[in-house]
Amino acid sequence: MIRLQGIEKSFGRHPMLKGIDLEIGTGEVVVILGPSGSGKTTLLRCLNFLEKPNAGRIRVGDYEVDCRTAGKKEIQQLRLRTAMVFQQYNLFRHKTALENVMEGLLVVRKLPKREAREQSVQLLEKVGLGGKLDAYPSQLSGGQQQRVGIARALALNPEVILFDEPTSALDPELVGEVLSVIRKIAKEGITMIVVTHEMGFAQDVANHVVFMDEGKVVEEGHPNRLFSSPKEERTRQFLKRITPDGVYSI
Amino acid sequence: MEQEFDFTYVLQFIPKILSTLGTTLTIVGGSLVLGLAAGLLAALPRLYKIPFLRRVSQVYVSFFRGTPILIQLFLLYYGLPELLKQADIDLSKTPVLVFVILTYGLHVSAYVSEMIRASVESVDRGQVEAAYSVGMNGVQAFTRIVLPQALAIAVPVFANLLLALLKDTSLAFTLGVMEMTGKASSLTTLTQHFVEAYLSLALIYLAVCLVLERLLRVLERRLLRHEARPVPAKSFESWRTKWLPFGLPQAFKLRSKGGDA
Numbered sequence: 001m002i003r004l005q006g007i008e009k010s011f012g013r014h015p016m017l018k019g020i021d022l023e024i025g026t027g028e029v030v031v032i033l034g035p036s037g038s039g040k041t042t043l044l045r046c047l048n049f050l051e052k053p054n055a056g057r058i059r060v061g062d063y064e065v066d067c068r069t070a071g072k073k074e075i076q077q078l079r080l081r082t083a084m085v086f087q088q089y090n091l092f093r094h095k096t097a098l099e100n101v102m103e104g105l106l107v108v109r110k111l112p113k114r115e116a117r118e119q120s121v122q123l124l125e126k127v128g129l130g131g132k133l134d135a136y137p138s139q140l141s142g143g144q145q146q147r148v149g150i151a152r153a154l155a156l157n158p159e160v161i162l163f164d165e166p167t168s169a170l171d172p173e174l175v176g177e178v179l180s181v182i183r184k185i186a187k188e189g190i191t192m193i194v195v196t197h198e199m200g201f202a203q204d205v206a207n208h209v210v211f212m213d214e215g216k217v218v219e220e221g222h223p224n225r226l227f228s229s230p231k232e233e234r235t236r237q238f239l240k241r242i243t244p245d246g247v248y249s250i
Numbered sequence: 251m252e253q254e255f256d257f258t259y260v261l262q263f264i265p266k267i268l269s270t271l272g273t274t275l276t277i278v279g280g281s282l283v284l285g286l287a288a289g290l291l292a293a294l295p296r297l298y299k300i301p302f303l304r305r306v307s308q309v310y311v312s313f314f315r316g317t318p319i320l321i322q323l324f325l326l327y328y329g330l331p332e333l334l335k336q337a338d339i340d341l342s343k344t345p346v347l348v349f350v351i352l353t354y355g356l357h358v359s360a361y362v363s364e365m366i367r368a369s370v371e372s373v374d375r376g377q378v379e380a381a382y383s384v385g386m387n388g389v390q391a392f393t394r395i396v397l398p399q400a401l402a403i404a405v406p407v408f409a410n411l412l413l414a415l416l417k418d419t420s421l422a423f424t425l426g427v428m429e430m431t432g433k434a435s436s437l438t439t440l441t442q443h444f445v446e447a448y449l450s451l452a453l454i455y456l457a458v459c460l461v462l463e464r465l466l467r468v469l470e471r472r473l474l475r476h477e478a479r480p481v482p483a484k485s486f487e488s489w490r491t492k493w494l495p496f497g498l499p500q501a502f503k504l505r506s507k508g509g510d511a
Contacts, residue, residue: 050379072387079385090380094398094476104384107394136476156384 007056034212083153143174259446284355289362314360369404402473
């Protein structure tokens, strides 16, 4: 279970998150929607302290931190329970696909090399890259790189995987392969929080949609309900802007 | 007084000058070690944006990059003993080579610090974030992720720096150090064969530079093996279709097929 309470974050004087409360059950697939600048990505990055929140509490599984007082140890504990898939993939450029997945297992989890290798090979096969173990990121397409990124996140066996616009940097024809991998692991019951603009994906896969605007959660709920009969005017406006008429008339 | 050009002198001079190659390489090696250490120290405050030290490091780098190496040599060789005399430290018996290595070391460190700063900063920020996201701490992220990539970026800059250093050591003879240039200049006084002596000297510097260049290129390739491969060498097939006149390709193809069977 993940619980966020009163998360606040500002960049300089500009408030980005104005007190976010959110509860996410184990195995839920949460999609965060919202216009750009609404703080979706910032919220995701606050969860593993790539941005340090100014205030609030974060609970991931059995571990809870107060953001104000969190030190190196607490941040490390939080990061061990989360994993992230980045918009720009951020694969380690000097390491092969296999080494990318193994890195965390070897360095952080301190697994013996053979075991780490076995697990990593399995995961790469799962994302359909069993034949690309020794390829460097520069030799892979964007879609393949992102699938390695997903395998790297899975390897850590985290409580939750954070997806930061995982398909935004991809060529349109490569989006499908990445989404289908995410779909596949969503079915396995891994908790995930996904920031995306893929409405179709949100509707098919998510069982919890959060709509954010101006650093606040405007509305949340089951996708069927939220897409068909949004309560808030701002949600309605947003949905109308990004989806053609009739698509979400369920 | 000047003698006519005689190539046999070049052959004679080369081994003589080579006998002092060791001194030149000692200066290069010693100042490189010193320069890398001091350069790293000078780069750290700027990489980590430490308020006051950052300024100090900037001034330090500006000084050693902004004044001629020859003047730095004189300043340290004549100035440092004077300065330390005030503190009752006597440097009058210190070998010249120590001053020379110290000067070149400090000089190189300014460039090294810029090299380190630039190459570390050019590693994408996302790499560090990815390292943190898998649970690495700052030291692990730096040594395992940033440093190897920064090294690869730094090699070409380092190659420039090393070759420049090697050639700059030729100024050490102004303080009377018997390195290669010093030796060559003494040969000219001895024999009056100026051109031969300096030609020999040039050939030796060139040869050493070429060797260093090669080594560094191998190192660079090795460190950059993760970047997309350069276009593979043209295969015979593409060469044949491009350059052989029409008709001949057929003959080639047929014959090579026959050979295989």
